[in-house]
Amino acid sequence: MSEAPKAMTAEEAYHNENDKVLRFLEPRFHEEKFPSIQILGYIGSLILTFGAYFLVMNHVLPPVALLSVILILAVFQAALQLGVFMHIREGRGLAWQLIPLYFVFFVALGMVAMSIWIMLFKSGVS
Amino acid sequence: MPSFVTYLIHTLFPPTVRFPDILLIDAGLVLGGLGLIGFLTKTHRWGWLWREWLTTVDHKKIAVMYLISAIVMLFRGGIDAEMLRAQLAMPSVHFMPAIQYDEVFTTHGTIMIFFMAMPFIFALFNAVVPLMIGARDVAFPRVNAMSFWLFAFGAILFNISFIIGGSPDAGWTAYPPYTGLAFNPGPGENYYFLSLLIAGMGTTMTGINFLVTTIRMRAPGMTLMKMPMFVWTTMVTSALILFAFPPLTVALAMSLFDRLFGSSFFTLTRGGMPMMYVNLFWLFGHPEVYILVLPLFGVFSEVVATYSKKALFGYPMMVVSVLAIMFLSYGTWVHHFFTMGAGPAVNAFFGLSTMLIAIPTGVKIFNWIFTMWGGRIQMTTAMLYQMAFIPTFVIGGASGVMLAVVPADYQLHNTYFLIAHFHNVIIGGTLFGLLSGMYYWWPKMFGMKLNERQGKVAFWLFFIGFWITFTPQYLLGLKGMTRRLYTYPAGLGWHELNVISTVGAWIMGAGFVALVYNVVWSLLYGERDVTGDPWDGRTLEWSLPSPVPEYNFARIPVVHERDAWWAMKQKGQTMAHALRPEDVHDIEMPKNTPIPFLLGVSFFVLGFGMTFKWWPIAIVGILGVIACLLFSGFDYDDHHHLEADVVRQTEASLGRLQG
Ligand code: HEM
Ligand SMILES: [Cu+2]
Numbered sequence: 001m002s003e004a005p006k007a008m009t010a011e012e013a014y015h016n017e018n019d020k021v022l023r024f025l026e027p028r029f030h031e032e033k034f035p036s037i038q039i040l041g042y043i044g045s046l047i048l049t050f051g052a053y054f055l056v057m058n059h060v061l062p063p064v065a066l067l068s069v070i071l072i073l074a075v076f077q078a079a080l081q082l083g084v085f086m087h088i089r090e091g092r093g094l095a096w097q098l099i100p101l102y103f104v105f106f107v108a109l110g111m112v113a114m115s116i117w118i119m120l121f122k123s124g125v126s
Numbered sequence: 127m128p129s130f131v132t133y134l135i136h137t138l139f140p141p142t143v144r145f146p147d148i149l150l151i152d153a154g155l156v157l158g159g160l161g162l163i164g165f166l167t168k169t170h171r172w173g174w175l176w177r178e179w180l181t182t183v184d185h186k187k188i189a190v191m192y193l194i195s196a197i198v199m200l201f202r203g204g205i206d207a208e209m210l211r212a213q214l215a216m217p218s219v220h221f222m223p224a225i226q227y228d229e230v231f232t233t234h235g236t237i238m239i240f241f242m243a244m245p246f247i248f249a250l251f252n253a254v255v256p257l258m259i260g261a262r263d264v265a266f267p268r269v270n271a272m273s274f275w276l277f278a279f280g281a282i283l284f285n286i287s288f289i290i291g292g293s294p295d296a297g298w299t300a301y302p303p304y305t306g307l308a309f310n311p312g313p314g315e316n317y318y319f320l321s322l323l324i325a326g327m328g329t330t331m332t333g334i335n336f337l338v339t340t341i342r343m344r345a346p347g348m349t350l351m352k353m354p355m356f357v358w359t360t361m362v363t364s365a366l367i368l369f370a371f372p373p374l375t376v377a378l379a380m381s382l383f384d385r386l387f388g389s390s391f392f393t394l395t396r397g398g399m400p401m402m403y404v405n406l407f408w409l410f411g412h413p414e415v416y417i418l419v420l421p422l423f424g425v426f427s428e429v430v431a432t433y434s435k436k437a438l439f440g441y442p443m444m445v446v447s448v449l450a451i452m453f454l455s456y457g458t459w460v461h462h463f464f465t466m467g468a469g470p471a472v473n474a475f476f477g478l479s480t481m482l483i484a485i486p487t488g489v490k491i492f493n494w495i496f497t498m499w500g501g502r503i504q505m506t507t508a509m510l511y512q513m514a515f516i517p518t519f520v521i522g523g524a525s526g527v528m529l530a531v532v533p534a535d536y537q538l539h540n541t542y543f544l545i546a547h548f549h550n551v552i553i554g555g556t557l558f559g560l561l562s563g564m565y566y567w568w569p570k571m572f573g574m575k576l577n578e579r580q581g582k583v584a585f586w587l588f589f590i591g592f593w594i595t596f597t598p599q600y601l602l603g604l605k606g607m608t609r610r611l612y613t614y615p616a617g618l619g620w621h622e623l624n625v626i627s628t629v630g631a632w633i634m635g636a637g638f639v640a641l642v643y644n645v646v647w648s649l650l651y652g653e654r655d656v657t658g659d660p661w662d663g664r665t666l667e668w669s670l671p672s673p674v675p676e677y678n679f680a681r682i683p684v685v686h687e688r689d690a691w692w693a694m695k696q697k698g699q700t701m702a703h704a705l706r707p708e709d710v711h712d713i714e715m716p717k718n719t720p721i722p723f724l725l726g727v728s729f730f731v732l733g734f735g736m737t738f739k740w741w742p743i744a745i746v747g748i749l750g751v752i753a754c755l756l757f758s759g760f761d762y763d764d765h766h767h768l769e770a771d772v773v774r775q776t777e778a779s780l781g782r783l784q785g
Contacts, residue, residue: 110456114457115409118405121466121468121472
């Protein structure tokens with residue numbers, strides 16, 4: 001058997017000139033002493049949740065205004081979850097964060113928009 | 127306190143769980159349980175059970191547990207099916223009263239989809255995905271164990287419903303308003319919603335876990351276009367899970383709120399909107415059917431390449447079509463409720479989008495056929511399932527396209543034609559794929575082959591039984607027999623076809639018996655797999671010994687080509703030749719933990735308490751959940767080092783170390 005090329009270790013491969021593309025796969029950890037951002041984020045998300053609950057249960061606003069307000073709260077909630085808990089700010093390259101994120105928005109908006117379209121029938125056909 | 131006792135008996139054992147057959151099963155379960163406890167105690171296996179299985183985070187052992195659960199659930203769902211067919215064999219049979227018939231078709235569907243197919247798929251994910259990508263475990267081993275135990279306790283909660291309190295009876299889709307308290311006061315539907323919520327959490331976590339695993343944990347050199355096809359379908363399925371389960375969770379939780387807390391999201395009164403449930407359910411439901419079939423497309427792609435001794439034909443096209451299916455499957459859900467009458471524009475749009483999905487599926491079928499074309503095909507059991515899958519799935523897909531024609535669907539919706547369609551795709555695609563994968567990877571999981579001759583007997587029983595069961599059902603549907611019908615009068619022309627269908631169901635039952643016999647026999651006397659590569663495979667899992675050592679790879683492989691192991695074999699560059707003692711280093715491994723199991727128990731207590739609205743019990747469950755999460759959040763002692771020497775010894779004992 002001809003001499004087999006010596007196989008690389010994972011570490012070597014990550015740092016090999018030819019395999020630079022692999023660098024993004026190398027595990028990387030981010031440590032902090034105290035998770036103050038996360039704790040604040042947690043409290044914030046609870047406030048947003050209970051705020052919406054309070055608005056709905058106590059009928060403080062007329063229906064259309066109520067819907068708009070809780071929708072806005074939902075957008076804040078989503079932004080907060082992404083920013084604080086979903087590591088959106090920790091990436092190296094942009095690609096791996098943003099492509100799936102756009103995809104999420106695309107699918108979510110599509111689902112909502114199409115559901116509204118589908119359910120409109122209650123006002124039309126009998 | 128006699129009044130308290132009568133209350134308990136009335137709630138826990140209402141008339142619907144006091145049928146003679148159920149009492150018989152009760153006795154059997156108690157005896158079986160006692161026998162098991164006795165056996166474990168006598169052989170001193172409790173510690174072993176706890177250390178090796180209940181607390182494990184090893185993906186290979188989790189795979190085995192998923193597999194066992196799935197086969198047990200296949201048994202339970204199969205018994206349900208035989209009962210349904212027995213009732214329908216003849217006109218005016220009243221072997222089961224209507225209420226029990228409803229319960230049985232509900233549990234049959236729910237169990238087969240959520241507690242048989244899903245865990246079976248996860249068994250395959252866990253068994254091979256980390257091995258295929260050259261990783262030592264999944265990205266989050268502890269979360270993986272949590273997923274399993276959430277699934278397991280969800281399944282237990284669902285399964286006790288027929289002996290305690292009464293089973294759900296609103297179908298696997300659980301449409302309101304029938305699931306509302308006004309029509310369905312017992313605990314049955316609570317069981318359904320809670321167990322699916324608990325198991326669904328586990329499934330979502332599995333989706334996240336395997337998405338991260340396949341994206342981040344691949345061996346160096348394995349770029350996206352070098353991943354084995356099964357890894358691709360795992361990744362795409364995980365993405366589907368991630369998007370599909372939230373709508374389901376929302377729909378289930380809102381229904382539960384309607385039942386437990388007096389809200390009216392889906393009730394008929396107070397502005398509730400039952401149709402919104404249907405919309406949400408199928409927003410999940412259609413992607414779900416692709417969650418059920420895409421992984422098996424992956425299995426078939428591996429199986430067909432291995433047994434044809436050829437690389438998969440048209441790999442890039444396969445990838446593109448899997449991605450296309452993923453996109454398209456989000457845009458077709460209305461085809462499950464065309465008859466709701468959302469209007470011609472909506473129905474036409476979704477009818478067309480549904481038909482579009484047949485295109486990428488067709489592309490894949492052709493690629494599998496071209497892979498076989500000119501190959502040296504080995505007719506193993508796994509390959510037989512693959513070859514049976516192709517025509518079966520094509521016919522199922524074609525009947526799906528017929529259902530997607532809106533005017534036709536107005537006739538066919540909820541008839542036996544629909545039943546025949548989805549069994550055609552789910553048995554022909556999902557079940558055949560699962561069994562194919564099981565036969566293919568069994569040596570890797572257990573270190574011995576399943577006996578081929580017995581396997582082929584089981585295969586033919588399943589295959590022939592399938593066609594005898596479901597072909598008549600297409601005709602029955604055309605003759606107007608609707609689904610979920612507990613009996614029917616004579617003189618409608620349905621009699622003969624129903625007899626044939628029931629005979630087919632018996633043949634499939636015999637197939638299941640043959641399968642279990644095959645498994646048990648092979649565990650006892652099966653041919654050992656000493657090479658680790660019994661099928662002359664192409665992907666990295668075959669580079670390892672069978673069964674695979676705890677740490678999987680003594681050294682992480684570096685990948686240069688698509689069918690990595692095949693390429694290494696061609697170049698004479700197999701692991702065994704290259705692994706020298708100094709190549710082996712300490713390995714960091716995740717540590718066993720009881721938390722996932724205890725979390726499952728806590729969720730079970732919570733679910734049980736909520737099912738009967740016994741709030742103190744539910745609160746105990748919640749406290750358990752919180753305690754488990756807090757503890758594991760602050761538990762930093764979650765891994766240990768496997769000494770290089772231990773690894774060297776293991777590898778040497780397997781004859782895989784130089785010098
Ligand atoms: C070419 C591909 C397919 C097409 C065009 C198609 C089309 C359809 C349509 C139009 C319906 C609704 C019929 C009705 O309710 O009247 C349906 C139902 C169903 N399909 Fe398919 N389908 C396809 C593939 C699949 C696959 C791959 C699976 C699963 C592995 C599947 C599983 C189901 C199930 C479970 C139902 C019935 C759900 C219920 O009502 O309980 N289908 N299909
Ligand atoms: Cu569908």
